[in-house]
Amino acid sequence: MISGLAIVGSFFLARKFQxxxxxxxxxxxxxxxxxxxxSQLAAINRDAEASHNRSLRTxxxxxxxxxxLRKTCQGFSRGKDHDELLRSMVxxxxxxxxxxxAQIPIFExxxxxxxxEVFRCRNGCRGFIHALARVQDDAFVNxxxxxxxxxxxxIEEGEKCQKELEENHRVAFPLKASK
Numbered sequence: 122m123i124s125g126l127a128i129v130g131s132f133f134l135a136r137k138f139q140x141x142x143x144x145x146x147x148x149x150x151x152x153x154x155x156x157x158x159x160s161q162l163a164a165i166n167r168d169a170e171a172s173h174n175r176s177l178r179t180x181x182x183x184x185x186x187x188x189x190l191r192k193t194c195q196g197f198s199r200g201k202d203h204d205e206l207l208r209s210m211v212x213x214x215x216x217x218x219x220x221x222x223a224q225i226p227i228f229e230x231x232x233x234x235x236x237x238e239v240f241r242c243r244n245g246c247r248g249f250i251h252a253l254a255r256v257q258d259d260a261f262v263n264x265x266x267x268x269x270x271x272x273x274x275x276i277e278e279g280e281k282c283q284k285e286l287e288e289n290h291r292v293a294f295p296l297k298a299s300k
Contacts, residue, residue, distance in 0.1 A: 180230060
């Protein structure tokens with residue numbers, strides 16, 4: 122009878138050890154799944170952060186180029202002495218600024234009205250630069266002021282887009298923003 126109880130007891134003890142081992146393996150498997158999911162989420166967050174930073178840098182570059190163009194227009198439209206040398210300097214400066222704006226990677230900008238404003242500004246500036254070569258004093262100043270108006274509108278859209286991008290990023294990644 123004792124040996125029968127010992128056999129039954131050893132069976133139940135072995136069964137208990139087997140169940141404990143299965144529970145331990147299940148817990149270990151769940152921990153591995155959780156770690157994998159956390160690493161996947163961390164990778165997604167890193168990619169999103171890198172994409173956000175690229176968009177922000179591109180946006181800042183575009184806004185700075187437009188500010189430079191606006192400053193150029195403001196500086197040259199204030200003077201009234203527009204001899205041929207000054208006109209050449211203005212056109213060269215505008216062409217340089219336009220070349221810089223043309224190098225803005227438009228398709229890396231976040232989708233917004235700012236992108237269309239940059240296109241509009243770029244095309245408007247090209248037309249004004251061609252017209253500036255043929256106009257005289259007051260018309261020259263008026264054309265510069267129109268370019269300045271286009272650029273100012275583009276800068277405002279860019280700054281609005283930048284704020285929205287930063288706010289969306291702050292909402293999406295609240296822990297990163299608080300650091």
